[in-house]
Amino acid sequence: MKFGVLISEGPYTHEAADTAYNFVKSAIAKGHEVPRVFFYHDGVNVSTRLSVPPQDERNIQKQWTALAAEHGVDLVVCIAAAQRRGILDENEASRQGKDANNIAEGFRISGLGQLIEMGIQTDRLVTFGD
Amino acid sequence: MSDTKKFLYVNRRAPYGTIYALESLEVVLIGAAFEQDVSLAFLDDGVFQLTKGQKTDGLGVKNFSPTFRALGDYDVTKLYVEKESLEERGLSEADLQEIMYEDEDDDWEEKPSIRIVSRAEMVDIMSDQDVVLSF
Amino acid sequence: MATLHTVNKSPFMTQTLLSCINHAKDGDAILMIEDGVYGGMAGTGLSDAVAAKAASLNICVLTEDLEARGLDAGRLVEGVSAVGYDGFVDLVAETDRTQAWL
Numbered sequence: 001m002k003f004g005v006l007i008s009e010g011p012y013t014h015e016a017a018d019t020a021y022n023f024v025k026s027a028i029a030k031g032h033e034v035p036r037v038f039f040y041h042d043g044v045n046v047s048t049r050l051s052v053p054p055q056d057e058r059n060i061q062k063q064w065t066a067l068a069a070e071h072g073v074d075l076v077v078c079i080a081a082a083q084r085r086g087i088l089d090e091n092e093a094s095r096q097g098k099d100a101n102n103i104a105e106g107f108r109i110s111g112l113g114q115l116i117e118m119g120i121q122t123d124r125l126v127t128f129g130d
Numbered sequence: 131m132s133d134t135k136k137f138l139y140v141n142r143r144a145p146y147g148t149i150y151a152l153e154s155l156e157v158v159l160i161g162a163a164f165e166q167d168v169s170l171a172f173l174d175d176g177v178f179q180l181t182k183g184q185k186t187d188g189l190g191v192k193n194f195s196p197t198f199r200a201l202g203d204y205d206v207t208k209l210y211v212e213k214e215s216l217e218e219r220g221l222s223e224a225d226l227q228e229i230m231y232e233d234e235d236d237d238w239e240e241k242p243s244i245r246i247v248s249r250a251e252m253v254d255i256m257s258d259q260d261v262v263l264s265f
Numbered sequence: 266m267a268t269l270h271t272v273n274k275s276p277f278m279t280q281t282l283l284s285c286i287n288h289a290k291d292g293d294a295i296l297m298i299e300d301g302v303y304g305g306m307a308g309t310g311l312s313d314a315v316a317a318k319a320a321s322l323n324i325c326v327l328t329e330d331l332e333a334r335g336l337d338a339g340r341l342v343e344g345v346s347a348v349g350y351d352g353f354v355d356l357v358a359e360t361d362r363t364q365a366w367l
Contacts, residue, residue: 001358015299026350041153080156112160119261120135124357127264127365174284249287257268257290262364
């Protein structure tokens, strides 16, 4: 079965991104497909590669990047929500005249249409937020 | 198999205190282009999103409540508001803004998009969906 | 045509669990996750409300969240069961849709 996942809360403050990660790992281990995870609201903050949690803590961004590389999960960050919160890729940084970008490997910035498309193309949509 | 799915956007939070209501509306507007069967549910504190007379000048943030009145132009015409949630909060339909759409199947007659439903009806609406998005 | 409802808030903090219970149909499943797991505990002010629905709904709590909070299945309202992430995945697959009560 195909599961789409929506994460609508930021990392570290809320458990949502961890719960979603554990859920996606279990779903894939059980033979389901998770073609896409969509990051919205403060969930977009998962995608910054500039977070540096203490070494004895999990690095939420790196967990997702590794999961995407291993299982081909499409990690999509909402562009409107990302721009509000200072999450930029190279293209957006140059388009907006910013001097840096911060999106991590495995994540891509795109429109909200990708969330709707995920709802259409998957069998179930599971939301994690706060 | 049809590509049309039933999408329900569930709104349970008040506006302004958090960004959820505004960003939910942004999804609805973008989603309208996908020509799915879209409904919006307003229950619990979500009913506060639809009140009339919202003025945000003093906050310095955008008043997005007029956007609800534009939904009809996007063919989003089913805004279900739970009666019990209104009553628990001392509100009635008269406290909500008027949101109309033109029914293309009925000689473009103007009709209200807000439909007040009982909790039991809301349960049936929720359980008749393919995709439920909660914000 | 059943729904899986997820609740992630402590019922002592918000009305979310009660609202979810009031909107669940017979045969639906409710999975309490994150701080939502406190809603499954026996001997609280809300236990009776949960127990009253335990027969008509499949009410579960997420084991990993329960254990993280120093609780175990022995502390749950009768009729409420603990499931792990595997069980969470199965609940999503077995029901027709998932609705998050955030």
